[in-house]
Amino acid sequence: MTQMQREQLAVQRERAILVVGLLPDDGSDPHDPLAELRSLVDTAGAIPCDQLMQKLRKPNAKTFIGKGKVEELKIMCDVHDAQVVIFDNDLTPSQIGNIEKIIERKVLDRSELILDIFAARARTHEARLQVELAQLEYTYPRLRAMWTHLERIAGGAPQGIGTRGPGEQQLEIDRRIVQRKKAQLKRELKEVQARKTREVDARNKDFYTVCLVGYTNAGKSTMFNSTIQNSSGQEGGAYADDKLFATLSTRTRKWDLGGGDAVMLSDTVGFVRNLPHHLVASFKATLEEAIHADLLLIVLDVSHPRAEQQYRTVMDVLDSIGATEPKRVLLLNKTDLLTHNADLLVIQQEHPGSIPISAKTQDGLDAVTDAIRTEARGGTMDLEIQLSSADGKAIHFLENRAKVLERNYEGNTVTLSVRIGNRQLDQLYAMGSTAVLVGEAEDDRPKGGWGR
Numbered sequence: 001m002t003q004m005q006r007e008q009l010a011v012q013r014e015r016a017i018l019v020v021g022l023l024p025d026d027g028s029d030p031h032d033p034l035a036e037l038r039s040l041v042d043t044a045g046a047i048p049c050d051q052l053m054q055k056l057r058k059p060n061a062k063t064f065i066g067k068g069k070v071e072e073l074k075i076m077c078d079v080h081d082a083q084v085v086i087f088d089n090d091l092t093p094s095q096i097g098n099i100e101k102i103i104e105r106k107v108l109d110r111s112e113l114i115l116d117i118f119a120a121r122a123r124t125h126e127a128r129l130q131v132e133l134a135q136l137e138y139t140y141p142r143l144r145a146m147w148t149h150l151e152r153i154a155g156g157a158p159q160g161i162g163t164r165g166p167g168e169q170q171l172e173i174d175r176r177i178v179q180r181k182k183a184q185l186k187r188e189l190k191e192v193q194a195r196k197t198r199e200v201d202a203r204n205k206d207f208y209t210v211c212l213v214g215y216t217n218a219g220k221s222t223m224f225n226s227t228i229q230n231s232s233g234q235e236g237g238a239y240a241d242d243k244l245f246a247t248l249s250t251r252t253r254k255w256d257l258g259g260g261d262a263v264m265l266s267d268t269v270g271f272v273r274n275l276p277h278h279l280v281a282s283f284k285a286t287l288e289e290a291i292h293a294d295l296l297l298i299v300l301d302v303s304h305p306r307a308e309q310q311y312r313t314v315m316d317v318l319d320s321i322g323a324t325e326p327k328r329v330l331l332l333n334k335t336d337l338l339t340h341n342a343d344l345l346v347i348q349q350e351h352p353g354s355i356p357i358s359a360k361t362q363d364g365l366d367a368v369t370d371a372i373r374t375e376a377r378g379g380t381m382d383l384e385i386q387l388s389s390a391d392g393k394a395i396h397f398l399e400n401r402a403k404v405l406e407r408n409y410e411g412n413t414v415t416l417s418v419r420i421g422n423r424q425l426d427q428l429y430a431m432g433s434t435a436v437l438v439g440e441a442e443d444d445r446p447k448g449g450w451g452r
C-alpha cells in the first residue's frame, strides 16, 4: 500500500468493486440499488467488475459495513484484481482508513467519486475553481486520518512498501497549505461569482428568463439544443450525452418564441441524489441562474425506473438552494421511450399541468413554447389602443411585440386592436407613450394549470 492510495483519488480505468450498505429508506432503487453508482463509476472511467451489498439497520461505526463483509470484500478484490473499492454511501475519514487497512486498496466514497467526475469534466475557470475548493473541503478533514493511517501502515506494512508517515510537523504544514489554498480559491471564486451575478441581473432586466433544471441525464441539454435550433436554426451547442454530469456549467441563449416574443433560456448542471452539500454550496453560482430565473422548466426522464424519486430530489435541491420564487413547469421527457400510454397517463395524473415531451423527437415542444409565451406575456388581453400617428416608437413596439388584429387610421390618430401581454402593456406605459386604452376584452391568463 503506497501513499498514492489516498493522494491520487482519480479513478480512471481502474478495476473497481462497488459496495453499498443498504440502510432503511435510503432512497436507493430496491431492484438494483447499485444502478446509479454503476453509471457514476462508468462516467468516471473506471471498470466495475463486481459488487457487494449488505442490508444494515445502522452503519458500523468502524467500517460502515460489517467486519465480516469487509473480509469478504478483500477476497473479492483479490479475485478480480481490483485496484479500487467504491462505496455508494458517504464514509467518515476513519471508516475509509479502517477499510483500506484491511483490504489494502484505495477506497472512495460516493462524494469523492462525484467530485472526481466534476474534476475530470470541469472546463471553465469557474467550474475548476469550484471543484478544487470542493475537493479541498472534502479531503481536508480526512488528511489527518489519512496520514495517521499511512503512518500505521508504514510501521508494519504488510507489503513492505517504504511509506514513511509525515509526522506531526508535516501534518501541520499540510494543513496550513490547504487553508491558504482554500482562502485563495474562495477569493477568486467570489470575483467570478460577482461578475456572474452582474451578468444574470443585466439579462433579467431585459428579458424574461427561463431555466432548464432537473436530474442529471434527464435531457436538459437535448431540450436546450432542440428549442434553440427550432427557433433560430442555429445549433444550441450544449453538450448532451448519455453520461451523468455531461453539463458542468450553465449556458444561455436567446429563444425566439415567434410572434415577437423572445426569452432567455439557460441550460444548467444536473442534480443527483445525496449530492454532497458543500458541492451544492460551491455550485451556487452556477445555480444562480435557477434562483433568479422567472420560470423553471423542470425536465424529468419519465422512462427512468426511479423517475418519481428523481423528481423529489430535484424539488428538494431547488428548495435547498433557495430557488423558491420562480414559477415551475414540469416537462415529462423521453415519452418516446415509454411502451405503454397508460404509464404516461398515470404520471400526468400525479402531476397536473405537466407537459409530455420528447426532447429528442421534438414532440410536444410547441406546447412548451405556447406555455412559455403565455407566461412570458404575463397573460394576454385583447384591447383597442389609440395613439398619435406621430408616436412611431409605440406603433413599432406594438407591431413587433403584440399581435395587431386591426388598424384604423383617422387624421392624426391610429386605433389598433391588439392582443397584448400584461408585461408588454407595462413596457408600453414605461415608454411614456401617448397610447390610450379605449376597449378591453377577455383576459386569457392560464388558470390552474398548464399544457392541457
Ligand SMILES: Nc1nc2c(ncn2[C@@H]2O[C@H](COP(=O)(O)OP(=O)(O)OP(=O)(O)O)[C@@H](O)[C@H]2O)c(=O)[nH]1
Pocket (backbone or CB within 6 Å): 214, 215, 216, 217, 218, 219, 220, 221, 222, 223, 239, 240, 241, 242, 243, 244, 245, 246, 247, 248, 268, 269, 270, 271, 333, 334, 335, 336, 337, 357, 358, 359, 360, 361
Ligand atoms: N430517447 C430519448 N432520449 C433522450 C431524450 N432526451 C434526451 N435523451 C438522451 O438522454 C441522454 C442525456 O441527455 P442530456 O441532454 O445530455 O441530459 P442532461 O439532462 O443535459 O444531463 P446532464 O448534463 O448530465 O445533467 C442523451 O443520451 C440524450 O440523447 C428523449 O426525449 N428521448
Ligand SMILES: [Mg+2]
Pocket (backbone or CB within 6 Å): 220, 221, 222, 239, 240, 246, 247, 267, 268
Ligand atoms: Mg446537460
